[in-house]
Amino acid sequence: MNDREKRDFEAGLNAEIDAFLRGENTRRSFIKKFGLMTGLLATAGSNVLSPWAENALAQAAIDLADPSSPLGKAQTAAMKASTEGPADGSAFRAVAAAKKHGGITINMTYEAGLQALDPRNYSGPVWEQLTGIKSNVVELSNPDQYSKAVAEHIAASGAYDVLDISPAWTPSMADGGVIAPLDDYIAKYMNPADLEDYHPLYKALPTYKGKIWGFFDDGDMFALYYRKDIFEDPKLKDAYQAKFSKALGPPKTWEDYSQVAQFITDNLAPKVYGAGHFRKAGSPGNQFDFLQQFRANGGVLFGDDMKAGLNSDAGMKTLTNMQAANKASIPGNNELDAVSLWAAFLQGKVAMIYSWPPTGRMCANYSQSAKAINFIPQSTIAGKVGYAVVPGNPEHATGYNKALSADSPNAEAAYLFMQWATSPPVSLARVMLPYALRDPYRLSHYKSDLYGALFPSAKEYLINLNNSANVGLLDIIMPGAQDYFLSLDRLCTSVWAGTDPKAALATAAAEWDQTTERLGVDSQKAFYEEFKKLPGSSADHTVEKMGMAVKLD
Template sequence: MNDRERRDFEAGLAQEVDAFLRSESTRRTFITRFGQMTGLLAVSGSALTAVTDWALAQQAAELADPSTPLGQAQALALKASQEGPKDGSAFRAVEAAKQFSGVTLNLTYEAGLQALDPRNFSGPMWEQLTGIKSAVVELSNPDMYSKPVAEHIANSGAYDVLDISPAWTPSLADGGVIAPLDDYIAKYMNKADLDDYHPLYKALPTYKGKIWGFFDDGDMFALYYRKDIFEDPKLKEAYQAKFNAELAPPKTWDEYNRIAQFITDQLAPNVYGAGHFRKAGSPGNQFDFLQQFRASGGKLFDDSMKAGIASDAGLKTLQSMIASNAASIPGNNELDAVSLWAAFLTGKVAMIYSWPPTGRMAANYSQSAKAINFIPQSQIAGKVGYAVVPGNPEHATGFNKALAAGSSNLEAAYLYMQWVTSPPVSLARVMLPYALRDPYRLSHFKSELYAGLFPSAKEYLYNLNNSANVGLLDPIMPGAQDYFLSIDRMCTEVWAGGDPDAALKTAAAEMNATTERLGVDSQKAFYAEFLKLPGATADNTVEKLGMAVKLD
């Protein structure tokens, strides 16, 4: 396959996906023949298994030292799967799945660290328990959406279990790409496990009254700050004298910018007040804008589905982000998430907000795995505090496990999904130092084993729970990625010196064009479904709905 063939295929696939989203007929012949000719689609499910079976065949479930919290969690997961309790979802899934021994399930995962869990831990353990093999198909994040759609159009049956962004659920469900789980849940699951999800996450796979997957990754932003800096007597005295206020973790964005600028003025170039991943496409700009915009009262769309970002709330948000940039480490606007982690871990930044691996890395827990060789050892271990992001933090993407409707192993694939997301197994998975799956169940937040991973792990878990109580969800609707890209381009233009008001209007026009391309009426219906979810707006967070989880 040459570059021209790839470009032709990708262009054609984009057109087909758009048609799919509009519920129009698609050109199955184009997708099937051209995709298979160029190698961009699987000829069949068996073609995919060869990619990774050679590695899985050489592995057994590698369990950690049984004297460690991780080793104990893994042993408990194995015990729950083999011995019960008999009504537990893990045990019931394993017992039912043994009839499918010898089957191979094709699992899509985001390429990189995400795939290490099924390769090294859960996949081998599942095979050991049931005789069912797994082949991990690593895909880029955009391909995790487009490839299952293309395989569905081609009717290839290439995938069994899909890792998908919650934002994709409506279009994949309406398009028949994924299958509802309700009948399988009624037959196999201990229903109490559904109530073990934090309320922000419980409803995420629900669409039009049906359940289309199991939530599997609590990607909640939280604030991480240097306690030694915030508790420094001289800095506290200087801050009190200047602002007549205590130097403490910020509760508002104005406080955040004021504190960041104060620390930068006092300690730079040794330490800067803040840092952000603002690099175009990193992603970060859209998540940051969405959380601040909605916390400031902004509405993404009005009643006619016109984009609402070109507003006072939008301008206020961009001005706040510009002030944050000015108070940040040099090169802030070119940082991605990994480079920001490096700056924080090496002590160059006093506070950041990011995904949950930040806390594990800051404590040097993640670095205990050889796979985490892309970040430095933490120089701030034991000095990090946790707080809720000012206003309302973003639940920035995350993953659902969904059942590919075209799978020839539907029941076996469902049983794997039930097992791998069950309370005891999922706890062991979110405790893996090398994996990027983050806590999402109440039993995760309350786990004494997880709390034993590093000295401040209990505080870290409680803060993730508290953040979810007031957290906001990414928009869950077709076109979400296009809306995100418009916001990202807008921010990047402003960081380069562009006029904020003009950039907002341009991005709003782009978002309106996306809505019109996908159909105003259908997008309005999708958006209305999204607004029913806890966390869709700052007015209906889990806390404001009276469902907040309080941990002792």
């Protein structure tokens, strides 16, 4: 397919998806005919993938850790739970029921790169060994995990069985018939206690209109990581106390955050700077940071009329605090992405950052034990890192649900794989993999002695992830979420470039209103009302505020 054909297809696909989100009939013939012609879709009625997306079905040998290591012990426990029981365990029941499907292949989408190493090297081969069911991992970019799933559904290709999707996509995919509810399968096969093992923030994420549309599978909770050796330095502590009449410590408010960062920069730069952030356009840190601070500052996303609430005092306060943090940060802060920020922190150039959970594992050099983690340096700060909750309310930035494609020709087998992979013992082994970027989300993960033995401070790391989830905030879960996010990214990058914050907020609010109107105000209001029911939808509706906080020793 040449560039012109690809542009034409993508333009047509975007129009189809907009129509799909509005609940309108789509031009299925366009998607099917043009997609097959250009090789962008799978062959209808088969499990053959298009050449550009095809991955060999042959899997590598199962990648198992040393049996005496914490990960090796977790993998052994997962295998034992799958083969020996307990007989009422979800892993055991899934394997027993799936054996009758041996010989088939299930096609599962995964984010391209490190995420896909789990089903390629571990869970996929183990599942085949246990059940005889092969797996074909279809690696897609994050946007394509949505658009290609919708396109295949419109084309009725039956190309996918298991979909890895962002929780933000659940409402539109459920209403559009792209994914199937799991309630009947859960009643038949799952130990119901396993649903209670999810942290309360994550338990409700796959639910929509009273049904369960997937299994949550990735606790992408932001947390604060800081240099204990710097924060505990006697000279710095005395100087901070003398200047501000309070103790130097992990900041509790965003005003304190920029103050602490500026103090450290003023005293230690250029050797060490107070903070760093991934502010680069599209990285995608701007929208996550704005959303967590905006809501912690009392901001409301939409009014009763569904007009954007961005252009407000909370919006101005958020941008003011973010600009102050930028000023106190490492040079080049506004061009950093998540990986370059990790590198700066690991090399000891930054005193504190907030980011996704792999940060803690990288700081301890656990992630770097995997050959695939070759894009970050060895940590020079191992043993020197403390953990704290992000000031205000931390963002749960994306995450993943495993969902069942409504068009799957192997629906039961696909469901059983999902139940097995997310069961407590198997998911523990998966979130302990050094390379796969799946992060803890079950209470049994946070309480695990095996995970707590991965590195010296792993127990404290897990407790902080749990505590962060107690007060955490969710991404917007409604159609158009990506467009709302992109507007926030443009808002922030324009302010970093010198645009007046008030004018930038007005522009972003107008863009949000355009997105809402394009998708239908009444429809979006209904989705937003569903979102507001979820724990973590606002700073006044967190797990903690709802009386469901989980306390760990």
